[in-house]
Amino acid sequence: xxxxxxxxxxxxxxxxxxxxxxxxxxxxxxxxxxxxxxxxxxxxxxxxxxxxxxxxxxxxxxxxxxxxxxxxxxxxxxxxxxxxxxxxxxxxxxxxxxxxxxxxxxxxxxxxxxxxxxxxxxxxxxxxxxxxxxxxxxxxxxxxxxxxxxxxxxxxxxxxxxxxxxxxxxxxxxxxxxxxxxxxxxxxxxxxxxxxxxxxxxxxxxxxxxxxxxxxxxxxxxxxxxxxxxxxxxxxxxxxxxxxxxxxxxxxxxxxxxxxxxxxxxxxxxxxxxxxxxxxxxxxxxxxxxxxxxxxxxxxxxxxxxxxxxxxxxxxxxxxxxxxxxxxxxxxxxxxxxxxxxxxxxxxxxxxxxxxxxxxxxxxxxxxxxxxxxxxxxxxxxxxxxxxxxxxxxxxxxxxxxxxxxxxxxxxxxxxxxxxxxxxxxxxxxxxxxxxxxxxxxxxxxxxxxxxxxxxxxxxxxxxxxxxxxxxxxxxxxxxxxxxxxxxxxxxxxxxxxxxxxxxxxxxxxxxxxxxxxxxxxxxxxxxxxxxxxxxxxxxxxxxxxxxxxxxxxxxxxxxxxxxxxxxxxxxxxxxxxxxxxxxxxxxxxxxxxxxxxxxxxxxxxxxxxxxxxxxxxxxxxxxxxxxxxxxxxxxxxxxxxxxxxxxxxxxxxxxxxxxxxxxxxxxxxxxxxxxxxxxxxxxxxxxxxxxxxxxxxxxxxxxxxxxxxxxxxxxxxxxxxxxxxxxxxxxxxxxxxxxxxxxxxxxxxxxxxxxxxxxxxxxxxxxxxxxxxxxxxxx
Numbered sequence: 001x002x003x004x005x006x007x008x009x010x011x012x013x014x015x016x017x018x019x020x021x022x023x024x025x026x027x028x029x030x031x032x033x034x035x036x037x038x039x040x041x042x043x044x045x046x047x048x049x050x051x052x053x054x055x056x057x058x059x060x061x062x063x064x065x066x067x068x069x070x071x072x073x074x075x076x077x078x079x080x081x082x083x084x085x086x087x088x089x090x091x092x093x094x095x096x097x098x099x100x101x102x103x104x105x106x107x108x109x110x111x112x113x114x115x116x117x118x119x120x121x122x123x124x125x126x127x128x129x130x131x132x133x134x135x136x137x138x139x140x141x142x143x144x145x146x147x148x149x150x151x152x153x154x155x156x157x158x159x160x161x162x163x164x165x166x167x168x169x170x171x172x173x174x175x176x177x178x179x180x181x182x183x184x185x186x187x188x189x190x191x192x193x194x195x196x197x198x199x200x201x202x203x204x205x206x207x208x209x210x211x212x213x214x215x216x217x218x219x220x221x222x223x224x225x226x227x228x229x230x231x232x233x234x235x236x237x238x239x240x241x242x243x244x245x246x247x248x249x250x251x252x253x254x255x256x257x258x259x260x261x262x263x264x265x266x267x268x269x270x271x272x273x274x275x276x277x278x279x280x281x282x283x284x285x286x287x288x289x290x291x292x293x294x295x296x297x298x299x300x301x302x303x304x305x306x307x308x309x310x311x312x313x314x315x316x317x318x319x320x321x322x323x324x325x326x327x328x329x330x331x332x333x334x335x336x337x338x339x340x341x342x343x344x345x346x347x348x349x350x351x352x353x354x355x356x357x358x359x360x361x362x363x364x365x366x367x368x369x370x371x372x373x374x375x376x377x378x379x380x381x382x383x384x385x386x387x388x389x390x391x392x393x394x395x396x397x398x399x400x401x402x403x404x405x406x407x408x409x410x411x412x413x414x415x416x417x418x419x420x421x422x423x424x425x426x427x428x429x430x431x432x433x434x435x436x437x438x439x440x441x442x443x444x445x446x447x448x449x450x451x452x453x454x455x456x457x458x459x460x461x462x463x464x465x466x467x468x469x470x471x472x473x474x475x476x477x478x479x480x481x482x483x484x485x486x487x488x489x490x491x492x493x494x495x496x497x498x499x500x501x502x503x504x505x506x507x508x509x510x511x512x513x514x515x516x517x518x519x520x521x522x523x524x525x526x527x528x529x530x531x532x533x534x535x536x537x538x539x540x541x542x543x544x545x546x547x548x549x550x551x552x553x554x555x556x557x558x559x560x561x562x563x564x565x566x567x568x569x570x571x572x573x574x575x576x577x578x579x580x581x582x583x584x585x586x587x588x589x590x591x592x593x594x595x596x597x598x599x600x601x602x603x604x605x606x607x608x609x610x611x612x613x614x615x616x617x618x619x620x621x622x623x624x625x626x627x628x629x630x631x632x633x634x635x636x637x638x639x640x641x642x643x644x645x646x647x648x649x650x651x652x653x654x655x656x657x658x659x660x661x662x663x664x665x666x667x668x669x670x671x672x673x674x675x676x677x678x679x680x681x682x683x684x685x686x687x688x689x690x691x692x693x694x695x696x697x698x699x700x701x702x703x704x705x706x707x708x709x710x711x712x713x714x715x716x717x718x719x720x721x722x723x724x725x726x727x728x729x730x731x732x733x734x735x736x737x738x739x740x741x742x743x744x745x746x747x748x749x750x751x752x753x754x755x756x757x758x759x760x761x762x763x764x765x766x767x768x769x770x771x772x773x774x775x776x777x778x779x780x
Contacts, residue, residue: 022310025346027323027681028150029053032141032160036061036371037665037678037688038324040151040158042182044175044302045357047266048368049128049182051173053149053160055141056132060173062125062182065361065368066270067232070120071223072439074416075109076423083107084425088496088507088528096524103448103508103526107424113446114378114435118224121437122379124370125266126202126217126234128182133195136165153343153350156302157295167193175354178297179286182264192242194257199250200236203373210247213237233276234266235283261291270438305353308398309730311345311704313722314338324679327663334658335721341657341700347681348697349397351690361438362406363390367690369682376669376687381409381436383456384512385596389635389691391463392605392642392698395470396705398730398738403467407480409438410460414486417442417457421490429490432456434512449525454494454509455598457487458536462605465543472736474550481547485557488544491537492564498529498584504567505529505584506537514594516587529584531599534569539606541565571608572599572617579624580609580617593629595636595671597643600624604642607708611648618647630659631673634683638695645702645717653703654719660696707733711762711769714741714748737761737774754778 033039033052039061042049048063083106090099113119134140147162158173168189175182188194198215200208205219215236223229236252238245243257254260265283267275286294317339318326330340355367364379365386381387387406394402417430420442425431432442434453445451461484468477495504507528515525541561548554573581582589582599602608603621611618625643632640641656664676666686675692676684683692703722706713712733715723723746731739733753741751748765755761755774763772 025153042175043354058130060128066268069221080424081426097522100526109443129199177301184262187259192256198252232268237263313726345700389695396701413440416440425494427493430486450513454506469734503569506533532601535602571602574620580620595632633685634675634692641699650718713764
């Protein structure tokens with residue numbers, strides 16, 4: 001019987017391989033964008049642009065992921081470790097409030113920290129503006145008909161079309177995956193109907209010139225030292241079919257053209273002293289090709305990543321409705337549009353491909369899209385969930401190499417982190433606290449309540465390990481091993497003994513970014529051994545031991561860590577009310593619905609808490625989440641979605657996804673309830689934070705497949721409306737495995753697992769764990 005079942009599965013998997021093509025996935029609108037949060041995001045991993053599709057005037061916001069103010073700095077307080085003994089003594093005496101006062105006095109970074117110009121921020125590159133004129137142009141905005149604006153996820157191509165005075169106007173926009181330039185093609189259906197001027201601008205530190213047939217914008221950002229920070233350059237050219245162009249008043253003025261191709265090349269000197277020469281090469285190469293060639297190469301290169309994974313859920317969707325309206329409809333009735341989560345998931349994959357590339361930087365708090373000089377929270381990298389969440393979907397979603405920029409960023413932090421470990425803890429190894437930037441900042445933040453977290457470096461090591469767990473790439477493991485070892489060396493050296501329990505714990509630290517009541521009624525954030533730290537230390541030590549064994553090295557260090565592990569607190573302790581304790585003492589939190597749920601790190605992204613292996617802790621995690629509630633900033637809602645997915649609660653997972661994808665246009669700074677999705681499907685804190693997009697994408701994948709608990713689990717956490725039917729090709733599992741499967745009426749009816757060499761795999765399918773064999777990948 002079992003053989004017949006496997007034979008049937010093999011037949012169905014043949015059907016999957018040969019009948020499942022990528023859907024036509026797009027965001028589309030029937031009007032121009034009225035606000036930045038309605039514009040369409042384009043990016044090629046370095047350059048970004050967001051056109052608003054205006055009829056009379058169009059503004060395109062420009063970005064370069066490497067454009068940062070600030071500069072390397074040393075904000076370590078090298079006297080800090082002299083206060084460490086007293087801080088720890090006060091914590092052990094239960095005087096956490098006094099310990100926090102001392103941390104704020106002697107144990108934070110020097111200077112202004114993340115609030116200073118030396119720390120810097122991710123900044124907008126500028127604005128490319130088009131001012132159009134039309135025959136009989138009075139009220140052109142209202143008289144235009146058949147308006148359509150779209151983003152094709154399949155091709156990474158945006159388009160605006162409308163009809164005015166009997167002429168169809170078309171604009172196509174791409175951030176090229178070919179020649180690394182922005183390209184905008186404007187056409188009119190009748191000859192000589194394109195009349196407009198082009199300007200480029202920036203709110204500050206920009207010199208605009210017009211010469212040799214092009215616009216040039218250049219400048220140098222503030223480094224917080226002498227004002228001579230990062231240099232940047234942008235060049236704009238236009239190639240016409242018909243008509244004329246001239247340079248006047250720092251504008252390109254086009255008259256009577258039928259077709260115009262605008263090229264924009266930009267760059268900075270971040271890790272690239274020859275950036276001006278590269279810009280020249282990119283521009284020359286792009287202009288030497290026809291537009292059709294450029295577009296064809298762009299689509300081919302982009303689709304090499306995007307087409308690796310296909311997903312379909314049910315057959316009920318509303319893709320014939322504008323995306324902003326579709327978002328509203330989904331919020332009213334998610335069961336009527338089961339295809340919308342597919343669009344949101346694939347949009348997340350699109351954003352990953354568009355906002356990072358190998359050899360550059362990982363996505364920051366806003367990916368690579370910003371419209372301000374001073375982006376919210378500096379547009380930097382927060383190490384207490386945000387940068388990690390940005391990376392969570394890439395492995396399972398078959399974009400594994402997009403984890404490598406984070407590994408490079410972390411590698412550049414290590415030397416600074418070693419100085420920080422010495423300065424504050426007089427410790428071996430390296431540490432990063434709660435924030436970092438492209439300059440490698442590792443010091444504590446400027447306030448103890450949030451800046452003293454010990455979790456940053458260990459949490460980053462989880463992301464680095466994840467790439468190995470999915471890829472099994474030993475060369476990569478060898479490269480990151482010194483990073484993992486250095487982080488483990490810090491924790492091993494800096495842990496102190498809690499006399500009450502005998503456990504080895506971190507001190508001082510915080511549970512990001514929460515606080516608690518002391519018995520004396522006062523409040524504090526500073527503690528010893530917050531649960532997240534204990535979970536991170538346990539996971540990190542275990543991973544380093546496994547890495548050393550795999551590489552056949554460092555037996556003595558492995559033995560040392562194994563001995564330490566015996567005294568590391570367990571993955572979680574259960575409080576008197578049945579929840580996972582957030583701190584080593586059963587404190588009462590000051591904000592029961594706090595946005596961070598850091599003490600469930602062991603549930604996700606770690607695998608220390610699972611319904612199968614640790615059922616009591618899993619139940620305690622549920623109670624924790626019930627008290628925390630479902631609302632919050634988008635990233636927090638996305639994290640809760642991931643927790644419920646790991647707890648195998650499909651209905652609650654679906655509820656959280658619905659909560660995440662509620663429409664909003666709010667842009668105020670928010671730390672509490674709210675969240676939501678903007679009309680362009682970017683996630684809101686508010687304001688815009690891309691981690692909600694990436695966390696949501698990771699959550700959808702986690703609802704469909706899990707592989708952290710020693711086996712592959714198909715459909716572990718799907719809501720009822722998803723169970724009708726669906727299929728996925730190219731999703732990834734740990735162990736360098738690629739999985740295709742199909743389901744109907746909540747049951748998996750076909751699957752196939754691929755790996756470089758055939759091996760035995762444990763698989764949970766339709767509630768039963770079986771052993772199957774993988775097969776070699778399909779050849780093309």
